Amino acid sequence: MVVYPRGRCKCKDEGVKFIPPKQIEKIEVYPPSSSCQHMEIIATMKENGEAKCLNPESKFSKNFIKNAQQEKRILE
C-alpha cells in the first residue's frame, strides 16, 4: 500500500517481491533521503494506474533495469 504523508516514507511495508513486467507502466526509484532513510521503488500498473511498492532488496527490483533492456533487444 502506498501513502504519501509529507516528510515520511511512501511505502507502508517492504513491498512485493515481483510484479509481471508486462503489467508495469513505469517504476519510480526514490533513493534514501532525509525524509526516508531507505530506498523506495514504486511501480505504476498499466491496467489501472495503481501504485504498488516493490521490495528494493528483491532480485526482481535489482535487475529490473537490466531485464527491461533485454526486453528492448527482443522488440528490436
Next chain:
Amino acid sequence: MVVYPRGRCKCKDEGVKFIPPKQIEKIEVYPPSSSCQHMEIIATMKENGEAKCLNPESKFSKNFIKNAQQEKRILE
C-alpha cells in the same frame, strides 16, 4: 531534453550518462512499450524539479538501483 508528446518517446535524445546521485530526487524507468520501443529513464532533480533523460545503456543507469542501496547501508 524531455518532452511529453502523446504516444511517442519522452526523451528527444539518448540522455546523459551520469548525474551526481545526491542531485537526484527520483528516477522513473519506463520499460519498452507500444508507444516507445526502447526503455527510457528520467531523473527528477532535487534542486529545481527539472526532468533529465538518463542514458539507459550507461553504467550509471544500470547500477543506479544497486548504488542507491549501498548508499542506504552507509546511512544506516
